[in-house]
Amino acid sequence: MKFVKSFYIHSVFFWYIAILSACFMLSYWVPAIYPVAWLLTMLLLALFLFDIYLLYTVEGIKADRKLPQKLSNSDLNPIKIKYETNYFFRTFISIIDELPVQFQKRDFRHESDLLKGEKREFDYTVRPVDRGEYVFGNLNIYASSPLKIVKRRFVFQKDQMVPVYPSIIQMQQYDFLAISNRLSEIGLKKIRRIGHTQEFEQIKEYVLGDDFRTINWKATAKHKHLMVNQYQDERSQPIYSIIDTGRVMKMPFNELKLLDYAINATLAFSNVALKRNDKTGMIAFSKKIETFVPAVQKLTHLNTILEKLYNIATEFTDSDFGLLYAHLKRKVTHRSLMLLYTNFEHISALKRQLPFLTAIAKQHVLVVIFFENTELEELIASDAENLQAIYHKTIAEKFSLEKKLMQKELQKHGIQTILTKPEELTINTINKYLEIKARGLI
Incomplete structure (x- = not known):
């Protein structure tokens, strides 16, 4: 069941089927094409099995979704996804993150390709407009080889809850x-400022514009130049x-x-x-x-x-x-x-x-x-x-x-x-x- 749930057919595979179907149709009028069509069919079947072998012999993809402890209401909150491949060939991947139902977004998709052992990061933002609990579902990654016949689904980090707080x-x-x-x-x-409050802060030298009513005459006599009291809120x-x-x-x-x-x-x-x-x-x-x-x-x-x-x-x-x-x-x-x-x-x-x-x-x-x-x-x-x-x-x-x-x-x-x-x-x-x-x- 684990294999069945992770097994998908790549969309390119249907183009291959369409080409084979066209070959068989043409063989009705050009009989020489008929054995070629069967040869291509057997080749496609062999590649189909080989593609399954390539994708399922190792756990080829690792991924991690980094969520903040709290989301900020009405702001753009960054979400980070890190992913890497263990496959020895160039891997084409499609990332589908199951966003919380509050966003009503069902078309999230990010396409990428990775070389052998390559690591990458992908950032996107979400903007919640209601406070409460937001549940992120599965992080789904669909991987395919350069043959693009079969896709393997990898599932990471199921049901992560993040509260949305005020901004x-x-x-x-x-x-x-x-x-x-x-x-x-x-x-x-x-x-x-209109006037000043009565909470004393410090004595400082007089500068042009200071209120002359705040002059401290004792400090002025001691320092031999004008000093004023400074007040604060x-x-x-x-x-x-x-x-x-x-x-x-x-x-x-x-x-x-x-x-x-x-x-x-x-x-x-x-x-x-x-x-x-x-x-x-x-x-x-x-x-x-x-x-x-x-x-x-x-x-x-x-x-x-x-x-x-x-x-x-x-x-x-x-x-x-x-x-x-x-x-x-x-x-x-x-x-x-x-x-x-x-x-x-x-x-x-x-x-x-x-x-x-x-x-x-x-x-x-x-x-x-x-x-x-x-x-x-x-x-x-x-x-x-x-x-x-x-x-x-x-x-x-x-x-x-x-x-x-x-x-x-x-x-x-x-x-x-x-x-x-x-x-x-x-x-x-x-x-x-x-x-x-x-x-x-x-």
Whole structure:
């Protein structure tokens, strides 16, 4: 049975059969071809048996699929396949990797040929758009000799499971730039400081542009030239990422749900905030408080946040903002920065939740983050060529205007806002965080 399962006929073999069939047909009119056709048939049969002997006398192919411990959601994740041949002849191989069912890809194939004892590597990428468990099936390699009559199937590494976590690659990208203080390279703005905070850092020499109110006169008298006190952002401030998991966050953009955009941004932002010595926590809510992670200032705390984010899922119900307010009032007693990821498509939906948002903003610095509908923006930017297109464009402009009115309404009640495209969420969130820290609002 092992032989039968690994035994395949090469597609070239059917061309050989077609040629023999043509010879036998021609022999009807040219009888001299008839014995030649039988001779070719016997030769093909001998080569068929010889090809089986070549492929099955040794275990000719070795292969290994290298998977990362975790896949990163919404990113291109590299997968590496190493393979080599032990055959003494040139080997033609076809690699078919059974990808997880979530990718819905059934045409994966990589063709290659190997010389005697040659080793090679083959890389490809996958882009998951849902968190969860992804099972890679068999790594199938079909080998054939230069005769290309028979193929032998080799099977390696059956059913490997890899979890897909929130975007670890995106987090590492911002992590590197935060450590090297180069966040502006990926679009993060440099925020001009208004005044300064009161956490002392060091005494340094005065340079043009320093605030003269920070001159340290004792140090100036001692060094006989102007010295100033340098202050830094206040540290160890509690910051919470609040994720709405209600039905409004199920809307997809570029194959990724709004919830996953919020989760990826929360992970990257939490890492940056921890590197800047602030406390970070997380809340996920809909009809109930699904997850609550108190704000802690430890780098290892990021693993806790990552595991909690991995298990978050959207609900099909409207979220209870009153419950969120009651939970914050009971559990978060210190003034904190609250980043609320949610979405409002109509101003009436915002006005229903506005009393709870206003109440939260009285006790904390609240930033409401909601999303532009990029598909509507594309429709608005397109040309209207008929009456129906004009109607669609007018409705799209109305919805777009409502988003801006919602932003103004929140700002009128003293609530910070971010209205962002889904793909720019992380950058705009970190920008707002840096702005609030620079302005000393918490």
